[in-house]
Amino acid sequence: MRHIISVLLENEAGALSRVAGLFSARGYNIESLTVAPTDDPSLSRMTIVTSGSDEIVEQITKQLNKLIDVIKLLDMTAYPHIEREMALVKVRVPEAADREEAKRLADIFRGRIIDVTHDTYVIEITGEGSKLDAFLEALQPFPVLEVVRSGVMGIARGDVSLQI
Amino acid sequence: MSETASSSTAITGAEIFCRSLQAEGVEVVFGYPGGAVLHIYDALYRQDKVSHVLVRHEQGAVHAAEGYAKSSDKPGVALVTSGPGATNAITGIADAYMDSVPLVVFTGQVPTSLIGNDAFQEVDTVGITRPCVKHNFLVKDVKDLATTIKKAFYVATTGRPGPVVVDIPKDVTADSCEFEYPESIHMRSYNPTTKGHTGQIRKAVELILSAKQPMIYTGGGVILGRGSEALTEFTRQLGYPITNTLMGLGGYPASDKQYLGMLGMHGTYEANMAMHHADVLIAIGARFDDRVTGNIEKFCPHAKIVHVDVDPSSISKNVKVDVPIVGEVEPVLRELIKGLNENGGKPDAEALATWWKQIEEWQAQDCLKYDQTSELIKPQYVVQKFWELTEGDAYVTSDVGQHQMWAAQFYRFDKPNRWINSGGLGTMGVGLPFAMGVQFAHPDATVGCITGEASIQMCIQELSTCFQYQLPLKILNLNNRYLGMVRQWQEFFYQGRYAMSYMDALPDFVKLAEAYGHVGIQVTQPGDVEGAIKEALAQKERLVFLDFITDQSENVYPMIPAGAGQNEMILV
Numbered sequence: 001m002r003h004i005i006s007v008l009l010e011n012e013a014g015a016l017s018r019v020a021g022l023f024s025a026r027g028y029n030i031e032s033l034t035v036a037p038t039d040d041p042s043l044s045r046m047t048i049v050t051s052g053s054d055e056i057v058e059q060i061t062k063q064l065n066k067l068i069d070v071i072k073l074l075d076m077t078a079y080p081h082i083e084r085e086m087a088l089v090k091v092r093v094p095e096a097a098d099r100e101e102a103k104r105l106a107d108i109f110r111g112r113i114i115d116v117t118h119d120t121y122v123i124e125i126t127g128e129g130s131k132l133d134a135f136l137e138a139l140q141p142f143p144v145l146e147v148v149r150s151g152v153m154g155i156a157r158g159d160v161s162l163q164i
Numbered sequence: 165m166s167e168t169a170s171s172s173t174a175i176t177g178a179e180i181f182c183r184s185l186q187a188e189g190v191e192v193v194f195g196y197p198g199g200a201v202l203h204i205y206d207a208l209y210r211q212d213k214v215s216h217v218l219v220r221h222e223q224g225a226v227h228a229a230e231g232y233a234k235s236s237d238k239p240g241v242a243l244v245t246s247g248p249g250a251t252n253a254i255t256g257i258a259d260a261y262m263d264s265v266p267l268v269v270f271t272g273q274v275p276t277s278l279i280g281n282d283a284f285q286e287v288d289t290v291g292i293t294r295p296c297v298k299h300n301f302l303v304k305d306v307k308d309l310a311t312t313i314k315k316a317f318y319v320a321t322t323g324r325p326g327p328v329v330v331d332i333p334k335d336v337t338a339d340s341c342e343f344e345y346p347e348s349i350h351m352r353s354y355n356p357t358t359k360g361h362t363g364q365i366r367k368a369v370e371l372i373l374s375a376k377q378p379m380i381y382t383g384g385g386v387i388l389g390r391g392s393e394a395l396t397e398f399t400r401q402l403g404y405p406i407t408n409t410l411m412g413l414g415g416y417p418a419s420d421k422q423y424l425g426m427l428g429m430h431g432t433y434e435a436n437m438a439m440h441h442a443d444v445l446i447a448i449g450a451r452f453d454d455r456v457t458g459n460i461e462k463f464c465p466h467a468k469i470v471h472v473d474v475d476p477s478s479i480s481k482n483v484k485v486d487v488p489i490v491g492e493v494e495p496v497l498r499e500l501i502k503g504l505n506e507n508g509g510k511p512d513a514e515a516l517a518t519w520w521k522q523i524e525e526w527q528a529q530d531c532l533k534y535d536q537t538s539e540l541i542k543p544q545y546v547v548q549k550f551w552e553l554t555e556g557d558a559y560v561t562s563d564v565g566q567h568q569m570w571a572a573q574f575y576r577f578d579k580p581n582r583w584i585n586s587g588g589l590g591t592m593g594v595g596l597p598f599a600m601g602v603q604f605a606h607p608d609a610t611v612g613c614i615t616g617e618a619s620i621q622m623c624i625q626e627l628s629t630c631f632q633y634q635l636p637l638k639i640l641n642l643n644n645r646y647l648g649m650v651r652q653w654q655e656f657f658y659q660g661r662y663a664m665s666y667m668d669a670l671p672d673f674v675k676l677a678e679a680y681g682h683v684g685i686q687v688t689q690p691g692d693v694e695g696a697i698k699e700a701l702a703q704k705e706r707l708v709f710l711d712f713i714t715d716q717s718e719n720v721y722p723m724i725p726a727g728a729g730q731n732e733m734i735l736v
Contacts, residue, residue, distance in 0.1 A: 010353055013302070014290060025295050055480070062477035068299040068319060071353040164352065 002031070003057050004083060004154045006162050007046040007064060007073040011037050015044060015069040022067065028052065028060050032085075032151035043071070043164070049152050071164055080157040086126045086150040089136065092143040094119040102142060109135045120145065177306040177337040178207035181270070184313040186213045187345040190241050192232065192604050193217070194225040198245025199285060200272025203337040217604065217633060220625040222249050224597040226256020227623070230265045231601025234584045235559055237390070239266040239321050240601065246272040247285030250331075251292065255591060257327045258296040262588025263411060264388055266325035268316045275335040276304055289331045298326030306339035314346045323356025324475040325388055356474065360491035360499055368446075368470045368487045369503035375444035376515035377466075377522075378404040381427065381456075384411030384587065385449015385473060389493035392416065392580040395448065398497050401504060402511055405523055407435035409450050411587040414577035419556070424523065425532075428456040429724050430569040433531035433733055436724065438523055439464055440731040447471045449493045452482040453588075462729030472496045531722045531735055532573055540715035541690050543567060543642040546697075547574035550612060550640060553697050558610040558638075559602045561585065563595035563619030566648035569720045571614040593622025596639070600626060603635045610638065610701065617643040617711075618667055627680035630707050638700045639709045641673060644716045652719045677709035686711045 009015050016035055023030045031049040038045045050060060057075070064070050076083075093099045102121055106113055111125035125135055129152060136147065156162070175183070181204050185193065194217045197205045208216055219225040222244045229240030240260075244253045250271040260267045274283040290302045299319050301312045312330060320328040372378065380402075386395050392415045399406050399422055406416050407427040416423055425432035427439055439445070445467040450456070457463040463483060471478075471485040472493060479488040489496055534544045547570050550558070560575050561584040562568040568585055577583050584602060586594045599613040620641055630637060642648075647665040654662050677684030683706050687696045693712065700708035722733040 014294075017291070018294060021294055055484075059477065059481060066475070066477050068351070068354050 001053070001057070002049065002051045002077070004076040004081070004152060005048045005050065005061065005064070005073055006076055006154055007048065008038075008071045008162060008164060009044050009046060009067075010069040010071065011042055011044040012069060016046075018067050018069055019046065019048070019064065022063055023050075026059075026063060028056065034151040034153055045162075047151070047153050072162060074156065074160070074162040076154045076156055079160045081154050082157060083128050083152050083154045084126055085129050085132055085152045086124065087132045087135070088146075088148040089123045089125065089139065089144060090146040091121050091123065091139060092119055092145055093121050098142060102139070105135070105138050109138070111135065173342055174340040175343050176203065176207070176340050177309050177332070178203035180306065180309050180341075180343050181313070181332070181337065182207045182211050182214060183343055184310050184345055185241065186211075188313070188317050189238075190214050193241045193243050194219055194228040194232070194601065195243030196222050196225055196245065196249060198249050198272060200246035200249075200274060200334045201243060201337070203334065204243065204270075204272070204332075216243075217600075218629065219597070220628050221623065222252035223255050223593070224600070224623050224626045224629065226253045226267070226269060227259070227594045227597035228601035228604070229267055229269070230256060230260050230594070231561060231584050231598035232605045233265050233267060233601070234598070235581050235602040236605040238605070239268055239317060239325075241268050241270070243270045244272070245285065246274055246289070247287045249285075250287055250289040254293065254296065257293055257329065259586050259589040259591045259594065260327040261296045261298065263384065263586065264325050265327065266320045267327040268313075268320050269327060269329045271329060271331045273302070273331045273333040276333045277335070279333065289329065293329045296327075297329050300329040300331065302331045302333075303336050304333070306336050306341050309336060310343060310345050311349070314349050315351065318349050318351070319354060323354075357476075357490045358492045358495060360472070360489040360496040364487060364489045365496070365499045365503050368489060368500060369507050371444055371468055371470060371487055372402070372446060372500075373504070373507065373509040373511060375404070376512055377441055377443045377519045378402070378446065378511070378516075379438050379442035379444070379467075380404050380406040380446045380448070381409070381439065381450055382406065382412045382415050382448040383409040383450025385493050386412055386415035387580045389449055389474065390580070391449065391493035391497050394494050394497035394501065398501050401501065403516060404446070404511070405438055405520070407431070407439065409453070409456055409587075410572055410585070412450060413572060413583045414580045415449075417578040418576035419578055424527075426572055427730075428453075429458070430573065430720050430722065433529045433722050433735060434523055434526040436730040436733055437526045440729065441522070442467045445469045447485070448497070449473060451478045454482070457482060458724045458730050458732075459727050462731075464730075529735065531733075533736060534718075538690065538715060541687065541693060541712050543570050543644070543712070543714045543718055544574050545690065546640060546642060546693055546712050546714070547571050547614060549694050549697055550614070551575045553694070553701060554610055554612065558582070558612045559584065559606060561595045561598035561602060561611070561613045563615045563622075564590045564592045565616050565619060566644075566652065566718075566720050567614055567616045567619075567642040570642070575614075592619040595619060596623050596626045596630075596637075599637045599639075600629060600633075600635055603637060612638045612640060614640045614642065616648060617641055617645065617670055617673070618647050621671075624676070627677065627682060627707070631681040634705070635707060636703070636705055637707045639707070641709065641711045642714050643670075643673070643711050644714045644718070645670065646716055649720070655719070656725070673709060673711040677707070682707040682709055684709045684711065686713065688713045
């Protein structure tokens with residue numbers, strides 16, 4: 001089963017490699033991993049999307065907690081939560097008709113065009129992974145030059161929160 | 165003015181290193197100098213509180229520090245240079261990680277300005293050690309040095325202990341700042357659990373008292389957590405049978421009648437059968453290692469399991485347990501004893517009597533029997549004699565292989581911290597440097613190293629260290645001219661194709677010992693074994709290397725073959 005785990009850890013050199021190393025050393029899956037410092041610059045927040053049986057995910061959370069740099073974590077899967085991912089997509093749109101169609105698709109998916117040249121658009125889109133997949137599917141008729149996806153970020157709804 | 169004042173009390177990083185070790189009460193450092201740690205060695209030279217033991221290879225330094233830590237209540241400390249110094253230390257660090265040995269290993273590093281430049285003797289020590297340390301640090305500023313050392317000792321010795329590496333670039337040891345060693349340390353990201361959860365303790369007590377066929381299974385955690393006194397009290401109060409893992413030997417007195425011997429692949433028949441038929445299993449400071457469980461599908465099929473461990477990730481990792489208790493072994497055992505007394509219930513005496521009767525039938529198999537009439541020296545006999553002649557009171561280290569199993573089976577440990585071996589990583593070559601570390605921790609004790617002719621050669625250079633420091637170790641080399649355990653598996657599972665397991669061109673160990681300044685004795689007849697051991701023990705000031713030429717065809721029994729259950733042992 002797919003799990004989304006948020007981790008608060010010391011914002012120190014090497015902390016990311018400890019987490020990444022743990023997953024490869026123990027043979028756990030990583031679907032995506034995002035990390036950035038939080039409003040408190042001494043802390044980083046990481047969102048890991050992984051999958052495995054209940055036993056494996058239990059081990060993953062225990063092993064993560066065992067890392068000295070990890071302060072706290074939360075398996076979001078156990079709570080109502082919001083997931084977001086961002087994609088930047090560069091498409092070739094040399095004809096006026098293409099540009100109109102691409103613009104309309106971007107609007108439908110609540111994307112934004114953030115860069116325009118004679119024959120390319122860069123479209124920014126956010127949402128759950130499945131929405132991003134659907135958008136990319138819809139863009140099939142156009143030559144897609146590049147896709148950059150951020151990986152998933154997550155936050156629990158309501159009173160549940162991951163903080164120190 | 166103020167600048168002058170502060171610089172007058174500032175000291176160098178190298179001096180801070182020494183002062184920090186002094187503040188930690190470190191008495192001995194095992195190490196080997198090199199370019200990146202020259203400032204540190206100079207500072208060590210100019211003080212006399214921390215002594216330094218010069219080994220002959222960095223692997224020996226870390227193993228010696230392990231032996232020191234495993235046999236005492238102090239962490240081991242090693243100091244090596246950058247690059248090859250650090251890479252040579254890796255095996256020892258990994259060994260300490262697998263067996264949860266509290267160690268602080270200091271590695272020199274190239275100056276910060278050169279890090280990442282492929283400088284001479286540069287290696288990414290923090291990167292290369294990351295998977296085999298409890299934690300590691302790179303100190304980039306001399307101002308962080310004292311606090312980092314404090315953290316390193318704190319992390320290494322608390323919770324589930326383990327090795328911590330502190331990588332110190334050369335310029336950091338030359339830079340100066342004010343020295344202040346922190347009294348205590350708080351790390352928001354590291355708060356190991358000590359006491360067990362009250363509700364879980366109560367549940368465990370109820371389950372323990374409900375048992376008809378109970379079994380207590382304890383491991384290295386009892387030794388590390390100094391829980392053997394509490395364990396003995398707990399076990400005697402219940403009257404239940406108990407077994408120890410390889411790492412847990414000495415956690416419960418082996419001479420006690422409730423003790424069934426070691427369990428696992430080469431454990432006793434009675435211990436493994438009792439595990440298999442138990443209805444309640446009480447696991448304490450043990451981690452359900454694959455050498456213990458055999459085939460996990462067939463492991464303890466009837467048992468409800470209580471598991472006490474300081475490391476939450478050890479619980480339900482291999483085997484799903486019913487009552488997990490996270491906490492340190494000693495306080496949890498005290499809480500369990502208190503719980504038993506408060507509960508007021510008594511074990512089911514009638515069921516227990518029946519259970520013991522069954523166990524006695526298994527014991528009657530006499531699974532450790534061996535041929536006492538052989539004209540060749542039986543390795544078991546050597547260990548048994550060594551146990552008798554030292555009255556079970558020696559510190560014993562071993563290497564890895566058949567001799568390790570015979571040492572574990574035939575030297576009966578009544579006290580904790582007496583048995584020092586490599587259980588998790590299974591590192592050949594540890595025996596001699598382990599023994600050095602033990603002798604430094606216990607200068608007046610008898611320290612025996614039970615080894616084989618293959619293992620001993622992996623760190624043989626440390627005989628030179630032993631001579632320099634006049635360590636009167638007793639080395640018992642069970643020399644069967646084979647990689648014995650490999651040979652045994654090849655006999656059982658590869659139709660006797662002995663691929664590369666014959667040790668051709670062995671050295672003359674007697675001459676070798678003498679070349680290093682020690683006493684060497686070769687023993688070829690069973691009748692001479694006792695006299696040779698007595699002679700070695702009588703030479704109190706000298707290292708004696710006893711080279712026993714043993715029966716080449718002897719195998720370790722009993723044995724659970726890979727993939728079999730605990731009730732499917734091969735007996736002699």
